[in-house]
Amino acid sequence: MSTTTTINPATGEKVAEYERITTDEALKKITKAQAAFNDWKRFSLEKRAKLMHKLADVLEDNKETYAQLATTEMGKVIGQSRKEIEKCALVCRFYADNASTLLADETIKTEATKSYVTFQPLGVILAVMPWNFPFYQVIRFAAPALMAGNVGVLKHASNVQGCALALEDAFAKAGFPKDVFTNLNVRSKQVKDLIESNHIVAVTLTGSEPAGRSVAAIAGQNLKKTVMELGGSDAYIILEDADLETATDLATFGRLQNNGQTCIAAKRFVVLDAIYDAFLELFTTKMKKAKMGAPTDEDTYYGPMARADLRDELHGQVEKTIAQGGRLVLGGIVPDRKGAYYPATILADLKPGMEGFDQELFGPVASVIRAKDEDHAIALANNSHFGLGSGVITGNEKRGEKVALQLEAGNSFVNKLVASDPRLPFGGIKNSGYGRELSGYGIREFMNTKTIWID
Numbered sequence: 001m002s003t004t005t006t007i008n009p010a011t012g013e014k015v016a017e018y019e020r021i022t023t024d025e026a027l028k029k030i031t032k033a034q035a036a037f038n039d040w041k042r043f044s045l046e047k048r049a050k051l052m053h054k055l056a057d058v059l060e061d062n063k064e065t066y067a068q069l070a071t072t073e074m075g076k077v078i079g080q081s082r083k084e085i086e087k088c089a090l091v092c093r094f095y096a097d098n099a100s101t102l103l104a105d106e107t108i109k110t111e112a113t114k115s116y117v118t119f120q121p122l123g124v125i126l127a128v129m130p131w132n133f134p135f136y137q138v139i140r141f142a143a144p145a146l147m148a149g150n151v152g153v154l155k156h157a158s159n160v161q162g163c164a165l166a167l168e169d170a171f172a173k174a175g176f177p178k179d180v181f182t183n184l185n186v187r188s189k190q191v192k193d194l195i196e197s198n199h200i201v202a203v204t205l206t207g208s209e210p211a212g213r214s215v216a217a218i219a220g221q222n223l224k225k226t227v228m229e230l231g232g233s234d235a236y237i238i239l240e241d242a243d244l245e246t247a248t249d250l251a252t253f254g255r256l257q258n259n260g261q262t263c264i265a266a267k268r269f270v271v272l273d274a275i276y277d278a279f280l281e282l283f284t285t286k287m288k289k290a291k292m293g294a295p296t297d298e299d300t301y302y303g304p305m306a307r308a309d310l311r312d313e314l315h316g317q318v319e320k321t322i323a324q325g326g327r328l329v330l331g332g333i334v335p336d337r338k339g340a341y342y343p344a345t346i347l348a349d350l351k352p353g354m355e356g357f358d359q360e361l362f363g364p365v366a367s368v369i370r371a372k373d374e375d376h377a378i379a380l381a382n383n384s385h386f387g388l389g390s391g392v393i394t395g396n397e398k399r400g401e402k403v404a405l406q407l408e409a410g411n412s413f414v415n416k417l418v419a420s421d422p423r424l425p426f427g428g429i430k431n432s433g434y435g436r437e438l439s440g441y442g443i444r445e446f447m448n449t450k451t452i453w454i455d
């Protein structure tokens, strides 16, 4: 029998072992999900909204348990785990309250007696999800998909299988009909057979670029719609009129939140020459001061990375960048302690062609880049095969907006770190993926946008 073992990254100790299911068992569950869809799609929006509100209540009522579980399985600092659960409830409520408006028919004036666009659910959606926001990433897909009348099957990241089961249980506790939301504890190599099932109509994946390429290729072969939320190497331009305290506060939190493992985290800091040295000095002071420690301690600023292999991979990227001429300003040494810890690290004077400039550094490592002027900064920010988030820090909002409009990314924020908000679309361009989650754009991704014409 094959199993998944979860490991506490703060201690390296085993947490639990979960039985994997075979592909045949997974396909049987998908067949049941298809049967559930046939009923679920007929539920009124009001009935679905009631259940979605109940799910928000269940999440809030069990906030501490779920937060502790996330922290144990992937090392998120406990306060941030609690915030993650709160955000899940917020997203559930947003879709419960707004789905009817977001999915309202659109009348289009033509020469017909009546012509309009209506939105109908597609069926069973397969979600392949990552560990970095083990509750939120799943809810971000499931709340709109289920409100729209689709049903979901989840292949979650192996290291957060406890969170996957907790979510399945939360849907059941909220009173959702059986098989409307199902967890499938399968290996990633089994995903191909699931996508090929006739019952799966679409796939959404949040994860790395290689996983996205593989899943999108299989789905493409099978002509199945996909939404891809992949990696990023978000650039934040620090203009010379920025307030340095604000810029370095944002940079420190942006780089260390979720232990440096956020897709939309600030990763590359493109700083104008006039303030480069001053920014680097203050940023280094603040990164050095941030407390690394056990994620269960309330005063810890950042904890361990989610897995030791990911930490080792990140360290390899740091060493490679230094060998390519990057300047190590802070950190860069694997600490001699139990757990998957990596210190706050700053690599400065990075240039295109270096690992820390070109690739995503998914951990507490900042890349600092010097720009001659504003145009050079924009060119450096856009010199990336990713295009997820981006930002501008400036004392002049109008100037910031002008720069933000020129950044090649799905999200560009001025004087604020990029964050997802259910009212606004979220997603990337280039190798950061395609399609959108959240808002009306997200809920319509997995719908049949259907034209009705009455002559």
Ligand code: NAP
Residues within 6 Å of the ligand: 128, 129, 130, 131, 132, 133, 137, 155, 156, 157, 158, 159, 186, 187, 188, 189, 191, 206, 207, 208, 209, 210, 211, 212, 214, 215, 228, 229, 230, 231, 232, 262, 263, 264, 360, 362, 388, 428, 432, 433
């Ligand atoms: P990952 O290794 O790509 O894993 C993501 C999910 O895909 C997991 O469930 C994993 O299963 C599965 N998977 C991996 N390779 C697969 C394959 N070839 N076929 C089918 N499934 C496969 O990514 P991660 O390390 O969990 O997450 C980090 C990455 O996700 C970063 O690049 C980050 O930027 C990105 N991310 C993007 C967003 C966004 O919204 N754009 C949000 C969060 C994270 P196993 O665990 O069993 O391998």
